[in-house]
Amino acid sequence: MGPNTAIELVSHFCPDGERLAHEIDLALHARQITLREAWQRQVALLPFDRMDEMTAFLRESISLRPGARELVHLLSEHNVPAAILSGGLDAFIRPILARERLDLPVLSDSVTFAPDGSPLVVYPFGHPTCRLCGVCKAAAVQRPDPAGARSIFVGDGSTDRFAAEMADVVFARRRLRDYCVEHQIRFFPFEDLQPVTERLRTWLEGIEPMPAPRRLGRRESPCPISQAAAGQDPLPPGADSAFRGL
Ligand SMILES: [Zn+2]
Numbered sequence: 287m288g289p290n291t292a293i294e295l296v297s298h299f300c301p302d303g304e305r306l307a308h309e310i311d312l313a314l315h316a317r318q319i320t321l322r323e324a325w326q327r328q329v330a331l332l333p334f335d336r337m338d339e340m341t342a343f344l345r346e347s348i349s350l351r352p353g354a355r356e357l358v359h360l361l362s363e364h365n366v367p368a369a370i371l372s373g374g375l376d377a378f379i380r381p382i383l384a385r386e387r388l389d390l391p392v393l394s395d396s397v398t399f400a401p402d403g404s405p406l407v408v409y410p411f412g413h414p415t416c417r418l419c420g421v422c423k424a425a426a427v428q429r430p431d432p433a434g435a436r437s438i439f440v441g442d443g444s445t446d447r448f449a450a451e452m453a454d455v456v457f458a459r460r461r462l463r464d465y466c467v468e469h470q471i472r473f474f475p476f477e478d479l480q481p482v483t484e485r486l487r488t489w490l491e492g493i494e495p496m497p498a499p500r501r502l503g504r505r506e507s508p509c510p511i512s513q514a515a516a517g518q519d520p521l522p523p524g525a526d527s528a529f530r531g532l
Contacts, residue, residue, distance in 0.1 A: 375407070442458070
């Protein structure tokens with residue numbers, strides 16, 4: 287439920303939206319603009335005075351991946367802290383979770399409004415020195431944990447790549463799967479979420495041992511942009527090449 291949701295909203299709610307959303311997407315893929323710039327342009331096209339209609343549209347058109355509910359229930363049964371990390375906007379994610387009666391923390395981007403009423407995307411979970419990623423998913427998967435705890439990351443997109451480099455256990459599909467193969471990151475492939483839940487169940491119930499931690503230790507986000515020194519602007523030369531294929 288990421289920036290693609292914004293493309294659908296723009297296509298549906300903005301005059302000539304399909305063409306405009308496509309233009310923004312092309313510029314992003316051609317690396318002429320960053321993910322954050324793409325977001326800002328898409329959000330500027332959305333009629334936030336029609337938020338109720340947009341919410342209703344999302345509630346009807348967005349479905350969760352099969353098995354999501356069972357996965358969340360398993361985790362809560364075993365008191366495993368879980369959160370949704372999304373490059374989308376919280377205002378567009380929460381109605382879907384409410385529809386599914388899922389109560390999970392959401393780490394995502396947010397929209398706020400300038401004094402003139404124009405929408406601005408803000409990044410409460412961004413990295414302090416990163417201007418490319420929205421949510422710093424790498425930082426999120428390495429929050430301080432009790433000793434011996436593992437971080438498990440389930441993802442599918444290119445904005446998930448730095449989290450996959452940090453997590454102890456990775457479940458991957460789509461672009462994230464390709465990235466893990468290319469970068470030799472150990473992962474479990476998945477499509478629907480039922481097999482993820484079943485594998486986690488065998489670990490949580492002690493039927494099979496959980497994979498050992500990756501022993502990466504604590505380190506800064508592997509995102510090349512977040513490693514650039516604070517205040518260093520423009521982006522270091524070539525830094526965005528790591529974002530090929532976004
Ligand atoms: Zn970053």
